[in-house]
Amino acid sequence: MATRARRLFAVQCAAMTTSTEPPPLPDRASVRTWLRVAIPIVLTFFPVGLATGLTAKANGFTGLETGLMAAIIYAAPVQIAVAELWTAGAPLFQMVVTGLVINLRFLIISFTLVPYFRHLRGIARALAAQTVSMSSFAGTLTPMQRASGPEATRIYLSVGVVVFPCWVMSCLAGFGLGTRIPGRYDEALRFVFPVFIAAMLAADVREGPSLAAAAVAFAAAPWAVALSPRWGLILEAAAAATLISFLTGGSRTWIRRASG
């Protein structure tokens, strides 16, 4: 069983590394690291995927569209935003801008991962970019910093390629669960995701200024969206970020933390 797991670990990474030689079989410590990192992420992703799939179903998306959205967008908040904005009849441009603003953290994460993806070929690097997610990054950062060179790349990718299909499957499971719940509960189902967002921010955001930005945005958003249904969310997020940046002087960044 352990040997099979080690072989699986090696095969998953082989296609994406620059080496033309057969990948070495990883040692038990590498597999233990992989399991220690990947399992909690998958366990976290599953309920989030369920909530996302439920919300997509409540907004009238089909199972195929829900799976497509999970695989292509691969970001719960953006998937939900697209589903809600579509239901509200928002224009495409608004959905794109909203998605880009919500996913700004991926831009920073991807810049942080540049040194770790440097060992990948062009297409492999382009594919690896799709596996960038907050959970994979947060879960693998410490083991990657302890490792070096291709080993660090291998740690990230071995987690990313497992977590990605789990995410798609959990969204589909959520959709399937939603089909068994009567339509009159759709409004209640759509409330699961806001609860998750509040829980996720409270659980994961530990920096004071980020918490302050979240708190300001959380308090102001309903009014901002009521005043401007199209751009209220984006404008108030930009205003909250600018206010907190101004008040704190913006001293800490993920990039510095990662490179330190």
Added chain:
Amino acid sequence: MDLARVGVILVVGLACYLERALPQFLRAERLVRGRVATWLQYASVAAIAGLGSSLAFPVGSIPHPALGPRAAAILLAIAVGAASRHAAWATVAGVAAYLALGGLP
């Protein structure tokens, strides 16, 4: 399957993909350092928080009786999330509170 909806998914997905992939191919790390990176981080967190808040409390479109259970559920989820550092458990607690307080129609 609605082709227009699939088109939207593809376009938004492409935009999100470019946001993930471009840093890998552009040598522009220096542009996203210091205050710029910090602002981007705050804006992303604020946008996510704002999205959750606007969905939970859509001003003018939810009946007043639902506001109490929703506010209680959100507050409980925040409290459990902050205490346990587990978003999934906090979500379960919040949704359970919502159901217990009569949030369902």
